[in-house]
Amino acid sequence: MDMSSTRAQEPGPEIRVRDIELKYPTRHGMVQALAACSLTIPGGGFGCLVGPSGCGKSTLLDLVAGLVPLQSGRIEIDPGPSGTPARLAVVFQRPALFAWKTVLGNITFGLRARKLGRAEALARASHYIDLVGLGGFSGAYPHELSGGMAQRVGIARALALQPDVLLMDEPFAAVDAQTRAVLQQELRRITADARMTVLFVTHDVGEAVYLGDSVFVMSGRPGSVRRHIQPDAAQRDRSSDAFAQLTAEVFDLLAHAPSPDSSKGVLS
Numbered sequence: 001m002d003m004s005s006t007r008a009q010e011p012g013p014e015i016r017v018r019d020i021e022l023k024y025p026t027r028h029g030m031v032q033a034l035a036a037c038s039l040t041i042p043g044g045g046f047g048c049l050v051g052p053s054g055c056g057k058s059t060l061l062d063l064v065a066g067l068v069p070l071q072s073g074r075i076e077i078d079p080g081p082s083g084t085p086a087r088l089a090v091v092f093q094r095p096a097l098f099a100w101k102t103v104l105g106n107i108t109f110g111l112r113a114r115k116l117g118r119a120e121a122l123a124r125a126s127h128y129i130d131l132v133g134l135g136g137f138s139g140a141y142p143h144e145l146s147g148g149m150a151q152r153v154g155i156a157r158a159l160a161l162q163p164d165v166l167l168m169d170e171p172f173a174a175v176d177a178q179t180r181a182v183l184q185q186e187l188r189r190i191t192a193d194a195r196m197t198v199l200f201v202t203h204d205v206g207e208a209v210y211l212g213d214s215v216f217v218m219s220g221r222p223g224s225v226r227r228h229i230q231p232d233a234a235q236r237d238r239s240s241d242a243f244a245q246l247t248a249e250v251f252d253l254l255a256h257a258p259s260p261d262s263s264k265g266v267l268s
């Protein structure tokens with residue numbers, strides 16, 4: 001049974017972010033993380049967010065996830081396939097695992113909370129544990145895992161929920177290059193099969209161009225979307241000249257993004 005595509009086969013919901021401004025209060029005054037930030041990811045689309053460190057990528061993802069309260073602007077996520085609120089799953093930059101639960105327990109927890117039967121939760125969790133290459137580690141506890149392994153548990157946990165919207169914050173940052181390539185390929189396949197809507201944050205321009213049907217290039221802080229690029233099939237083929245050309249173009253854009261410094265954006 002291919003459990004990776006059991007989500008309803010209608011495209012996931014569209015995500016619209018409009019004119020977001022966000023300031024964090026700090027000891028040194030207000031830090032403006034985002035300014036006039038807008039983007040749209042169509043239903044079933046794969047949107048990648050690239051930008052310099054500190055430009056507000058995680059803040060934007062947390063806003064879409066509803067984890068940070070909106071200050072101004074709008075975020076709209078269309079309803080899920082059955083008209084109910086869209087089901088979201090988040091993979092955090094630092095995987096937040098339950099330290100007292102095993103790998104398997106971490107993944108079945110959310111499934112049981114969604115009223116999945118015990119046998120089905122176990123089967124589904126095992127499927128995704130295998131998928132991220134942790135087959136032998138179901139019984140391990142988070143402190144027994146490397147950073148990259150813990151990150152993969154976070155990925156398996158999110159995928160196992162078979163959400164309508166998948167929000168991922170640098171999910172492969174701590175994963176070794178070889179595993180990363182496998183996971184990128186799997187992620188592209190799973191999300192396309194299930195027609196999930198994805199918002200994926202990364203530093204890695206090549207990863208963004210390979211994965212994203214939309215690539216949003218952000219400016220330095222306060223972050224906003226400077227360019228929206230929609231790579232075509234040839235540009236997403238890593239072995240093509242078109243891929244090399246497009247990634248070079250995005251690098252160039254990033255090189256000219258003003259880099260966030262300690263004073264810029266601090267409003268005192």
Ligand SMILES: Nc1ncnc2c1ncn2[C@@H]1O[C@H](COP(=O)(O)OP(=O)(O)OP(=O)(O)O)[C@@H](O)[C@H]1O
Nearest residue numbers: 024025026031033052053054055056057058059060
């Ligand atoms: N909870 C917070 N309190 C105060 N300032 C914050 C908070 N979270 C983020 N910031 C500030 O907001 C800005 C944007 O942070 P954010 O984490 O969104 O950036 P990022 O683009 O995800 O960076 P990275 O690529 O390094 O993960 C940074 O200047 C950061 O210092």
Ligand SMILES: [Mg+2]
Nearest residue numbers: 057058059093
């Ligand atoms: Mg971040």
